Amino acid sequence: MTAFAAQLRGSVMTRRAIAPGFAAALVVFALLYVLVIAHPPGANGGGDWATTNFGSAIDDPGSFLRIVLDSVTFAGALFIVASGFALIFGLMRVVNMAHGSFYLLGGYIAYEIQQEMAGQGFSLDSSQVNTADWLVPLVVAAVCIAIIGLITQQVFLRWNQGQELRQALITIAISVIIADQIIGHFPRFVSAGTQQFGGNAVDLTWPGWTNRFVNLHVAGVSYSLVRLVMLGLGVAVGVGLWVWLNKTRTGMMIRAGVDDKDMASALGINVQRTFAIAFVVGSALAAMGAVVWGSQAALAQGQDGQWLLNSLVVVVVGGMGSIFGAAAGAILYAFVLNFSGSYLPTTGSDCCTQYSPIFTFVLIALVLAFRPQGLFGRPG
Amino acid sequence: MNPLGWPLKTRLERGIALAALVYVILGPLFLSQNFSQNVLTRTFFMGIVASSLIFLSAYGGMVSLSQTALFGLSGVILGNLSTKGGTGGTSKGLHLGWNPTLSVVVAVVLTTAFALLLGAVSARSAGIYFLMITLTFAVIVTLTLSSVTKISGFSGIGGIDRAAPSWVGPNVNLHEDRLYYIALVAAILVYVLIRYIVRTPFGISLQGIRDDPLRMGSLGYNVALHRTLAFGFGGFIAALAGVLYVWWSGQIAPGNVDLPETINVLIIAVIGGLSRIEGAWVGALAFILMDNYITDATRIPLLGFGGTLFGGRFPTVIGIIFLLIVLVSPGGLMGIWDRGFGAFGIARGFRRPKEASGH
Numbered sequence: 001m002t003a004f005a006a007q008l009r010g011s012v013m014t015r016r017a018i019a020p021g022f023a024a025a026l027v028v029f030a031l032l033y034v035l036v037i038a039h040p041p042g043a044n045g046g047g048d049w050a051t052t053n054f055g056s057a058i059d060d061p062g063s064f065l066r067i068v069l070d071s072v073t074f075a076g077a078l079f080i081v082a083s084g085f086a087l088i089f090g091l092m093r094v095v096n097m098a099h100g101s102f103y104l105l106g107g108y109i110a111y112e113i114q115q116e117m118a119g120q121g122f123s124l125d126s127s128q129v130n131t132a133d134w135l136v137p138l139v140v141a142a143v144c145i146a147i148i149g150l151i152t153q154q155v156f157l158r159w160n161q162g163q164e165l166r167q168a169l170i171t172i173a174i175s176v177i178i179a180d181q182i183i184g185h186f187p188r189f190v191s192a193g194t195q196q197f198g199g200n201a202v203d204l205t206w207p208g209w210t211n212r213f214v215n216l217h218v219a220g221v222s223y224s225l226v227r228l229v230m231l232g233l234g235v236a237v238g239v240g241l242w243v244w245l246n247k248t249r250t251g252m253m254i255r256a257g258v259d260d261k262d263m264a265s266a267l268g269i270n271v272q273r274t275f276a277i278a279f280v281v282g283s284a285l286a287a288m289g290a291v292v293w294g295s296q297a298a299l300a301q302g303q304d305g306q307w308l309l310n311s312l313v314v315v316v317v318g319g320m321g322s323i324f325g326a327a328a329g330a331i332l333y334a335f336v337l338n339f340s341g342s343y344l345p346t347t348g349s350d351c352c353t354q355y356s357p358i359f360t361f362v363l364i365a366l367v368l369a370f371r372p373q374g375l376f377g378r379p380g
Numbered sequence: 381m382n383p384l385g386w387p388l389k390t391r392l393e394r395g396i397a398l399a400a401l402v403y404v405i406l407g408p409l410f411l412s413q414n415f416s417q418n419v420l421t422r423t424f425f426m427g428i429v430a431s432s433l434i435f436l437s438a439y440g441g442m443v444s445l446s447q448t449a450l451f452g453l454s455g456v457i458l459g460n461l462s463t464k465g466g467t468g469g470t471s472k473g474l475h476l477g478w479n480p481t482l483s484v485v486v487a488v489v490l491t492t493a494f495a496l497l498l499g500a501v502s503a504r505s506a507g508i509y510f511l512m513i514t515l516t517f518a519v520i521v522t523l524t525l526s527s528v529t530k531i532s533g534f535s536g537i538g539g540i541d542r543a544a545p546s547w548v549g550p551n552v553n554l555h556e557d558r559l560y561y562i563a564l565v566a567a568i569l570v571y572v573l574i575r576y577i578v579r580t581p582f583g584i585s586l587q588g589i590r591d592d593p594l595r596m597g598s599l600g601y602n603v604a605l606h607r608t609l610a611f612g613f614g615g616f617i618a619a620l621a622g623v624l625y626v627w628w629s630g631q632i633a634p635g636n637v638d639l640p641e642t643i644n645v646l647i648i649a650v651i652g653g654l655s656r657i658e659g660a661w662v663g664a665l666a667f668i669l670m671d672n673y674i675t676d677a678t679r680i681p682l683l684g685f686g687g688t689l690f691g692g693r694f695p696t697v698i699g700i701i702f703l704l705i706v707l708v709s710p711g712g713l714m715g716i717w718d719r720g721f722g723a724f725g726i727a728r729g730f731r732r733p734k735e736a737s738g739h
Contacts, residue, residue, distance in 0.1 A: 168508060184696070372504040
């Protein structure tokens with residue numbers, strides 16, 4: 001038995017030695033590549049294997065800074081959506097597979113309301129949109145999705161508590177239905193001359209005052225104010241969640257319910273109500289994230305799957321049910337996506353080859369190699 | 381081995397299985413070509429994919445959503461290797477034009493190897509966490525296929541030469557029923573193989589790990605290795621189905637293995653029942669029949685209201701059916717069958733072995 005234990009310890013030690021070494025080597029190489037090796041694009045904007053979209057950071061610090069900012073600001077939007085997913089999972093052990101559908105449905109609801117408020121057209125000009133035209137759709141969409149989330153939880157999930165697989169299957173079924181209903185009903189407004197079909201790509205529009213660039217006085221970079229606002233919203237959501245869970249009575253009750261449901265009930269806490277609150281907040285965050293990112297990029301059929309993936313990656317990397325984990329996962333994932341999209345060579349003859357999905361996989365594989373529970377996850 | 385000595389349930393099941401086997405073997409003689417090729421052939425290979433999912437779930441305790449992606453990966457590899465290009469027109473891919481037998485073998489081997497890699501990465505996770513990780517892998521594989529234009533690209537590979545290896549005939553479409561029988565034989569072989577594997581020492585210890593990984597680990601079994609190998613075996617089965625799919629449709633694209641398709645395979649497995657291998661083909665048949673005959677009325681009429689059911693289409697209906705199955709019978713159709721016997725107290729030999737021996 002001791003020999004077996006020694007062998008076990010040996011294998012664990014070896015794994016611990018190899019995996020960080022490999023990860024460190026990879027990170028060092030990636031840094032070197034981005035900082036020094038990457039070549040600027042060829043004359044025709046493409047070319048041989050070594051040609052990248054952006055020059056190395058030494059040659060082209062402006063682009064480097066812009067990509068860093070793109071990553072951090074995208075992480076803000078990512079965090080808003082994924083923190084809702086992480087909240088629901090961490091508190092209730094429910095994998096809400098309908099989170100992506102909630103995202104897309106929330107986005108389309110907000111789009112319809114903004115069209116009603118600020119005038120119709122495929123893509124509104126930001127000067128037509130004031131702050132209320134952006135905030136009201138956000139709030140209404142968040143409330144609608146919160147109600148749908150509450151119904152989902154009360155009608156379908158509540159009586160299956162503890163049956164994790166069954167709950168996941170139920171939310172998958174709901175996501176299939178919602179995704180199809182979106183195609184059946186949205187969008188109601190499309191620009192004149194465009195054929196309407198289910199799930200047209202549409203844009204929400206940021207309020208006009210955000211439509212400018214801020215001079216950062218570093219490497220001559222002017223950066224979009226909108227994306228900085230996005231980052232600010234992400235940080236605000238993160239701080240708000242942290243304060244809510246750690247400093248308020250409701251938050252403490254929720255955490256008590258998570259740690260020991262029976263004991264919390266015995267102390268007079270209505271555990272079912274705290275779970276319902278958590279589900280409502282988590283669902284509303286999906287809709288809020290959809291308004292934020294839908295104003296930056298398009299909402300379209302298929303985005304539900306994309307954002308379910310985004311939430312999953314953030315939570316798998318960051319660790320289940322931890323706000324810090326969601327933040328760390330969002331930042332890592334955003335950096336991997338943006339840097340592999342910008343700094344990896346694209347081949348000339350095929351316009352659109354992107355290697356970023358492969359690097360997302362590498363990120364997940366590396367994290368799981370050290371910590372199967374994710375970076376900030378609690379084991380078990 | 382006297383059939384009369386079997387419990388009633390076993391006798392009934394084997395009788396039904398035998399009748400179904402005779403029906404599908406003789407099927408092409410009297411069935412319409414549309415039914416045999418678009419319903420039954422599809423049932424055979426979709427059942428194979430679903431059986432890999434059910435195998436991992438029933439015997440490994442791992443609900444994997446990567447099976448559809450592995451199925452697609454094998455199809456894409458086969459398409460790249462075996463298609464000659466040129467006369468075929470504009471299809472993408474590498475046009476390597478390899479020997480068909482070699483292409484099939486390499487496609488299956490590479491997919492299995494990739495499945496082993498995925499298994500190694502995810503083997504230390506279990507339960508719901510495993511489901512999330514494999515779903516992530518599935519979506520990443522699809523995204524990779526659609527964004528790496530050299531091997532597939534968004535539109536995938538079309539016009540794949542359906543040249544099966546010479547030992548199954550020069551061209552699977554040379555005779556209209558050839559693919560039907562290839563798929564049937566493959567389905568039967570996969571079923572027998574799974575039933576065999578779960579009885580080997582490996583299969584038994586896999587089931588031990590499913591029930592209590594901690595105990596099996598402390599008994600000296602390598603839990604992660606068992607899970608990895610099981611996942612590799614599941615990938616091998618899914619790869620076989622991918623080959624059949626490419627022969628059947630002549631094309632493969634990321635859209636054939638994307639998230640909705642992944643969920644469809646999960647729905648097939650859940651409708652059939654996640655606990656019994658037979659459920660894979662039962663679920664596939666049920667799903668494909670619905671797919672063929674409900675889709676015809678693209679919009680589902682809402683009786684008496686002149687509109688449509690929530691504006692919905694086929695996915696809404698299948699979603700509602702899926703939801704009902706999960707809520708009412710988590711064991712799927714096979715679960716209803718098993719429970720039906722339990723409820724009427726005639727499940728001799730299955731639930732109450734002592735009674736059965738007294739027959």
